Amino acid sequence: MAKAYWVACYRSISNPDALAAYAKLGGPAIIAGGGRFLARRNPSKVYENGVNQRIVIIEFDSVAQAIATHDSAGYQSALKELGNGADREIRIVEGV
Numbered sequence: 138m139a140k141a142y143w144v145a146c147y148r149s150i151s152n153p154d155a156l157a158a159y160a161k162l163g164g165p166a167i168i169a170g171g172g173r174f175l176a177r178r179n180p181s182k183v184y185e186n187g188v189n190q191r192i193v194i195i196e197f198d199s200v201a202q203a204i205a206t207h208d209s210a211g212y213q214s215a216l217k218e219l220g221n222g223a224d225r226e227i228r229i230v231e232g233v
Contacts, residue, residue: 140232141200143172143207147191148224155222163215170206172197203229 150156167174176194183189197203206212207227 138199141197141203141229142175142232143167143193143195143197143203143227143229145193145195145225145227146188147193148188148226150191150223152220152222155219159215159219159222161215162218163212166209166211166215167195167206169211170197170209171202172206200229200231 164174172195174193175196176192179191180187180189195203197206207229
């Protein structure tokens with residue numbers, strides 16, 4: 138079974154306090170779901186119309202595990218803390 142990668146791209150962060158409250162709950166919920174943080178910061182360099190924005194990459198053992206973690210009660214509580222504190226998107230992609 139192929140691993141899965143959860144990629145979160147932040148276009149902007151309007152409320153750093155809400156992001157901190159989200160991270161306090163979200164990180165443990167992701168780890169409890171089997172996620173392993175691979176990268177969590179701004180890019181070192183961007184190319185080809187890339188945007189210098191915060192990015193988070195998390196590895197899971199499967200797409201189903203990544204989806205279950207996102208949909209879990211613990212992670213959903215974290216999302217409530219974030220509210221409208223950041224403009225971002227999350228993509229879950231199967232590894233090769």
